Amino acid sequence: MADDTTTPRADGGAGGAGGAGGAGERTVTMRLWRGDASGGDFVDYVLPAVEGEVVLDVVHRVQADLAPDLACRWNCKAGKCGSCSTEINGEPRLMCMTRMDTLPPDEVVTVAPMKTFPVLRDLVTDVSYNYEVAKRIPPFNPRPKTDDEVAAGGYRMQQIDVERSQEFRKCIECYLCQDVCHVIRDHEENKTAYAGPRFFARSAELEMHPLDATDRRELLQEEQGLNKCNITKCCTEVCPEHIKITDNAIIPLKERVVDARYDPVAWLGRKILRRTKGTAAEAAATAPAHGPAAVQPEVEVTGTPGPQHR
Amino acid sequence: MPEIESHDVDVVVIGAGGAGLRAAIEAKARGLRVALVCKSLLGKAHTVMAEGGAAAALGNVYPEDNWQVHFRDTMRGGKMLNNWRMAQLHAQEAPDRIRELEEWGALFDRTKDGLILQRDFGGHRYARLAHIGDRTGLELIRTLQQKAVADGVEVFMELKVLRLLHDDSGAVAGLVGYWRPSGSFVSFTTKAVVLATGGVGKSWKYTSNSWESTGDGHAMAVWAGADMIDMEAVQFHPTGMVWPLSVRGILVTEGVRGDGGVLRNAEGRRFMFDYIPPMFAAETADSEEEADKWYADHSAGRRPPELLPRDEVARSINSEVKAGRGSPHGGVFLDIASRRSAEDIRRRLPSMYHQFKELAGVDITVEAMEVGPTCHYIMGGVRVDADTTATTVPGLFAAGEVAGGMHGSNRLGGNSLSDLLVFGRRAGMGAADYVEGRSGSASVDRAAMEEVVRAATAPFERESGENPYDVQHDLQETMQSLVGIIRTGSELEEAMGKLEELEERAANVAVAGGPQYNPGWNLATDLPSMLTVSRCTTQGAIHRTESRGGHTRDDYPAPDAELGKVNFVQRVPAGGARSGGAVGTPSIRSITITPEPLPVMPDELQALFDEEAH
Ligand SMILES: Cc1cc2nc3c(=O)[nH]c(=O)nc-3n(C[C@H](O)[C@H](O)[C@H](O)COP(=O)(O)OP(=O)(O)OC[C@H]3O[C@@H](n4cnc5c(N)ncnc54)[C@H](O)[C@@H]3O)c2cc1C
Ligand code: SF4
Ligand code: SF4
Ligand code: FES
Numbered sequence: 056m057a058d059d060t061t062t063p064r065a066d067g068g069a070g071g072a073g074g075a076g077g078a079g080e081r082t083v084t085m086r087l088w089r090g091d092a093s094g095g096d097f098v099d100y101v102l103p104a105v106e107g108e109v110v111l112d113v114v115h116r117v118q119a120d121l122a123p124d125l126a127c128r129w130n131c132k133a134g135k136c137g138s139c140s141t142e143i144n145g146e147p148r149l150m151c152m153t154r155m156d157t158l159p160p161d162e163v164v165t166v167a168p169m170k171t172f173p174v175l176r177d178l179v180t181d182v183s184y185n186y187e188v189a190k191r192i193p194p195f196n197p198r199p200k201t202d203d204e205v206a207a208g209g210y211r212m213q214q215i216d217v218e219r220s221q222e223f224r225k226c227i228e229c230y231l232c233q234d235v236c237h238v239i240r241d242h243e244e245n246k247t248a249y250a251g252p253r254f255f256a257r258s259a260e261l262e263m264h265p266l267d268a269t270d271r272r273e274l275l276q277e278e279q280g281l282n283k284c285n286i287t288k289c290c291t292e293v294c295p296e297h298i299k300i301t302d303n304a305i306i307p308l309k310e311r312v313v314d315a316r317y318d319p320v321a322w323l324g325r326k327i328l329r330r331t332k333g334t335a336a337e338a339a340a341t342a343p344a345h346g347p348a349a350v351q352p353e354v355e356v357t358g359t360p361g362p363q364h365r
Numbered sequence: 366m367p368e369i370e371s372h373d374v375d376v377v378v379i380g381a382g383g384a385g386l387r388a389a390i391e392a393k394a395r396g397l398r399v400a401l402v403c404k405s406l407l408g409k410a411h412t413v414m415a416e417g418g419a420a421a422a423l424g425n426v427y428p429e430d431n432w433q434v435h436f437r438d439t440m441r442g443g444k445m446l447n448n449w450r451m452a453q454l455h456a457q458e459a460p461d462r463i464r465e466l467e468e469w470g471a472l473f474d475r476t477k478d479g480l481i482l483q484r485d486f487g488g489h490r491y492a493r494l495a496h497i498g499d500r501t502g503l504e505l506i507r508t509l510q511q512k513a514v515a516d517g518v519e520v521f522m523e524l525k526v527l528r529l530l531h532d533d534s535g536a537v538a539g540l541v542g543y544w545r546p547s548g549s550f551v552s553f554t555t556k557a558v559v560l561a562t563g564g565v566g567k568s569w570k571y572t573s574n575s576w577e578s579t580g581d582g583h584a585m586a587v588w589a590g591a592d593m594i595d596m597e598a599v600q601f602h603p604t605g606m607v608w609p610l611s612v613r614g615i616l617v618t619e620g621v622r623g624d625g626g627v628l629r630n631a632e633g634r635r636f637m638f639d640y641i642p643p644m645f646a647a648e649t650a651d652s653e654e655e656a657d658k659w660y661a662d663h664s665a666g667r668r669p670p671e672l673l674p675r676d677e678v679a680r681s682i683n684s685e686v687k688a689g690r691g692s693p694h695g696g697v698f699l700d701i702a703s704r705r706s707a708e709d710i711r712r713r714l715p716s717m718y719h720q721f722k723e724l725a726g727v728d729i730t731v732e733a734m735e736v737g738p739t740c741h742y743i744m745g746g747v748r749v750d751a752d753t754t755a756t757t758v759p760g761l762f763a764a765g766e767v768a769g770g771m772h773g774s775n776r777l778g779g780n781s782l783s784d785l786l787v788f789g790r791r792a793g794m795g796a797a798d799y800v801e802g803r804s805g806s807a808s809v810d811r812a813a814m815e816e817v818v819r820a821a822t823a824p825f826e827r828e829s830g831e832n833p834y835d836v837q838h839d840l841q842e843t844m845q846s847l848v849g850i851i852r853t854g855s856e857l858e859e860a861m862g863k864l865e866e867l868e869e870r871a872a873n874v875a876v877a878g879g880p881q882y883n884p885g886w887n888l889a890t891d892l893p894s895m896l897t898v899s900r901c902t903t904q905g906a907i908h909r910t911e912s913r914g915g916h917t918r919d920d921y922p923a924p925d926a927e928l929g930k931v932n933f934v935q936r937v938p939a940g941g942a943r944s945g946g947a948v949g950t951p952s953i954r955s956i957t958i959t960p961e962p963l964p965v966m967p968d969e970l971q972a973l974f975d976e977e978a979h
Contacts, residue, residue: 107609119834123885126876130575133462136409176548176882194515209464211479217472
């Protein structure tokens with residue numbers, strides 16, 4: 056029943072599609088991938104168009120009315136949990152944040168599972184690769200509190216110092232960036248030695264974390280395949296949280312690794328430099344950090360970066 | 366009978382939201398074998414959606430804040446129905462739990478002195494909410510998730526637990542569930558179980574909750590013979606989005622009203638002036654001119670009626686819609702566009718601006734929003750001992766939204782995230798103490814296990830039967846229209862009748878396809894929980910013949926001082942589900958309800974309220 060007399064409109068903008076009003080019921084055709092690890096194919100489902108829906112709503116209506124066993128993941132329906140990642144008309148996107156009226160009107164909407172991960176069923180993929188990579192990232196390792204901090208009851212960090220890592224902590228782990236990255240999308244064999252953009256961002260977050268005291272550079276280069284990324288920026292383009300993965304995480308990591316490879320003194324220098332830049336008031340606030348109590352923990356970790364990770 | 370994979374551990378934590386993660390970390394730190402089980406992928410639990418912050422009297426912004434003030438705010442917010450000891454522990458321990466997150470890598474927004482910044486919220490006397498922009502829940506869950514993984518907690522994700530199993534003594538000693546991806550069955554024998562399964566909102570049509578909030582933990586506790594309290598206490602947030610479909614129920618923060626937004630009906634009238642209850646008349650403005658002065662200078666006029674307590678506002682919206690003065694899609698208008706400059710709105714409410722722009726195609730700097738009450742949170746839940754989180758069933762512990770008592774009849778914003786941390790940790794400790802004090806290994810009856818599996822797979826066997834989505838739909842309609850924000854005796858009785866019909870229909874659903882990642886089947890296995898919880902809420906609502914906090918009775922509009930001294934306790938009588946590992950279908954129709962006195966607050970805490978009276 057896919058008689059789509061496609062009359063492409065010049066505008067793909069809001070307000071175009073939707074609305075069951077006017078003469079005759081408007082319909083939408085959803086072309087959904089159905090199948091499992093052993094294979095499958097696209098199946099078309101035709102439903103009445105309903106104003107204001109997102110792709111996930113239409114998929115839910117397919118479940119309720121036409122195919123109760125259609126598999127898809129979702130949780131929050133508000134772009135906050137990163138569960139509903141799929142490829143919509145070929146683009147890696149969240150189903151809950153893709154409004155039907157932003158897609159070309161009167162054209163079939165194709166929804167496929169993420170290509171980089173093995174299919175479990177229908178739109179659901181096995182994303183366990185990502186959880187495995189996460190386990191191999193050396194955990195957060197804070198320096199001890201200074202005397203002042205013990206008295207104040209908590210660490211002192213300036214807003215300006217936490218902001219860089221906060222950008223990466225916006226990540227909702229949708230894995231769309233992992234899906235789009237050609238290093239693993241086109242080369243299954245790379246998965247064993249490649250962390251991928253999501254986890255480069257995680258390492259950058261820890262590297263730039265004002266409290267973390269672990270040197271992660273050798274691991275990034277030797278085991279996580281940082282050098283395999285050739286900065287195509289595809290990951291940044293698909294990130295629903297608009298995290299600048301390439302510019303703010305990957306490139307600075309590459310610089311750190313290449314510039315001062317295995318040079319603990321340069322690494323330490325950068326950490327201290329970062330911690331003391333800013334306004335005069337902040338400089339004053341962090342001044343005690345130069346005292347013996349605070350420098351000590353940072354010196355401790357500069358020894359041999361390697362063994363700590365294993 | 367399908368094969369049942371089996372595991373043997375010391376503690377199973379069911380739920381990987383804030384409460385479950387925190388419990389697992391604590392039990393793991395005690396050197397126990399801990400399994401953390403959740404229905405979704407790790408990191409996706411409902412906690413991830415929380416925005417505003419976590420309440421803790423850190424005193425970073427107002428040094429005069431302390432646990433006593435937080436305690437008092439919490440009790441008053443809950444209309445004194447709270448378990449005082451839980452409220453006390455919560456207020457005392459929340460600051461340490463927040464600081465601990467920082468030691469595990471969380472990056473809260475900072476004060477000028479470099480400490481954790483705190484923001485104002487309704488019902489809290491001082492700025493008290495530690496936050497990270499408007500994504501505090503994400504920070505909380507990610508920090509705990511990373512810590513749990515680093516500590517080696519074993520995670521079983523996309524595994525739905527169906528039932529708890531008992532040993533011969535009546536203690537909880539195991540459970541059965543299935544892997545959602547494969548549909549294959551799994552059992553655990555365990556010395557203790559921590560329930561951290563979150564809320565129940567999915568039984569209502571309009572809710573801010575995700576598909577996971579089907580009340581599985583509440584229901585499993587009932588079936589296991591545990592006591593439940595205050596199940597009628599459900600919070601409806603007055604402003605959820607109502608249109609378009611895609612966003613129905615999603616929260617619109619109270620901040621919109623705090624920043625000058627007003628509610629209007631279809632005639633454009635600021636109707637809240639028509640609904641000022643006598644109790645608040647003295648402190649509420651009675652003209653638009655007076656109300657509008659308040660925003661800039663709180664001493665220039667009295668508070669606008671749009672900022673009355675949540676239950677008052679939700680009730681008023683309801684009345685306007687019923688009177689035929691609602692918006693086209695059954696809500697009212699929340700208008701900030703005509704009141705603040707576009708620049709101001711974008712600066713102060715960035716996430717709301719973004720939410721309406723991306724999801725509704727509405728520019729809130731130009732147009733009014735359509736809003737209506739949405740089912741948000743359940744204050745009632747499993748009755749627990751405040752210090753250990755032990756339920757009334759040996760071996761069973763509960764923390765987070767599934768546990769009752771902490772929030773009384775109404776929860777303050779921000780008190781849930783801190784509740785998860787404080788009582789999640791205590792649940793881990795309570796379970797660990799119990800396991801260490803227990804001798805022998807856990808054992809459950811194989812036949813009981815098989816019975817659960819048989820019941821779960823029955824929908825595949827039926828040749829014909831109803832679509833589970835239709836039953837869910839009718840349940841949501843029933844709860845929304847009859848056990849919603851405003852309740853009345855006759856409608857509640859009608860709801861009880863409908864629930865009985867739905868129970869029969871749910872027992873006869875049929876599902877298509879196989880067991881692998883089959884949402885239709887998954888829903889069929891959620892229906893018994895949703896129906897059990899709905900029954901508890903409805904029964905509780907029938908018995909609480911007063912209006913208090915989140916529970917509003919049209920036919921009993923005032924609070925009743927005598928009922929303010931009791932919890933309504935529900936349970937399946939012993940000898941039912943509980944004895945000797947028997948399972949079967951526990952008859953939820955045998956649930957009893959009795960008023961039992963609240964725990965008595967010690968004098969020194971009572972004095973905090975007496976002082977205030979003078
Ligand atoms: C939009 C929104 C905003 C909010 N904002 C705030 C805020 O700013 N501050 C605040 O304090 N509170 C807020 N809340 C409330 C708060 O987020 C929740 O009450 C809290 O997150 C509940 O946490 P939890 O750990 O109890 O359960 P959840 O986070 O709901 O997790 C439940 C877990 O149990 C698992 N589970 C359930 N059933 C089963 C089963 N049968 N088998 C296996 N696993 C199961 C689920 O998979 C999940 O992992 C907000 C709520 C909403 C909806
Ligand atoms: S920039 Fe690097 S990480 Fe990102 S998609 Fe391209 S190759 Fe992959
Ligand atoms: S970095 Fe962006 S695209 Fe990648 S997982 Fe996180 S939110 Fe998704
Ligand atoms: S459902 Fe949470 S991001 Fe789409």
